[in-house]
Amino acid sequence: MANSVYLLSGANLGDRQRNLERACEMLGSMAGKIEKRSAYYETDAWGVTSQPAFWNQAILLSTPLEPDQLLTVIHQIEQVLGRRRDQRWGARTLDIDILYFGDQVIRTERLSVPHPEIANRRFTLVPLAGIAPGFVHPLLRKTNLELLELCSDPLAVRQLRMDK
Numbered sequence: 001m002a003n004s005v006y007l008l009s010g011a012n013l014g015d016r017q018r019n020l021e022r023a024c025e026m027l028g029s030m031a032g033k034i035e036k037r038s039a040y041y042e043t044d045a046w047g048v049t050s051q052p053a054f055w056n057q058a059i060l061l062s063t064p065l066e067p068d069q070l071l072t073v074i075h076q077i078e079q080v081l082g083r084r085r086d087q088r089w090g091a092r093t094l095d096i097d098i099l100y101f102g103d104q105v106i107r108t109e110r111l112s113v114p115h116p117e118i119a120n121r122r123f124t125l126v127p128l129a130g131i132a133p134g135f136v137h138p139l140l141r142k143t144n145l146e147l148l149e150l151c152s153d154p155l156a157v158r159q160l161r162m163d164k
Contacts, residue, residue, distance in 0.1 A: 002062040006100040008124050009057050013093045016055040019081055023094055026077045032063030038127035040160040058127035067101050071111050103138040119147045126157040
């Protein structure tokens with residue numbers, strides 16, 4: 001049985017668009033089927049602010065993998081695409097977060113799902129609400145759209161217009 005998983009990919013080093021595209025390609029070949037992808041959004045860096053702006057994209061993945069297996073695959077993809085874990089919230093070629101794994105609540109040493117910061121970050125909620133506005137957070141019992149409306153994060157999130 002396939003699990004419906006919402007992910008957020010982000011990049012602020014190198015060719016950001018290409019890194020996000022490659023991440024989707026690799027997720028599709030290694031972890032399951034990409035069902036939906038949001039537009040690309042650009043946001044100033046959060047946390048460590050003296051770095052390039054991030055591009056982010058929300059992804060709905062249908063996967064046969066269990067949460068820990070998916071996290072392992074995500075880390076492999078990040079590594080292949082040049083991710084280095086030198087500084088928390090630092091610049092990176094690729095970051096993929098598991099936002100929701102169905103309606104499961106998971107708290108282990110390696111993984112916290114739903115992602116504990118979803119409700120506090122516009123750069124997550126804007127693309128997520130674009131592909132899953134009515135999805136209900138299993139702990140907060142609010143939809144992604146409701147969480148976005150309540151979010152006090154001041155960072156602007158700009159949808160990128162891509163030439164076809």
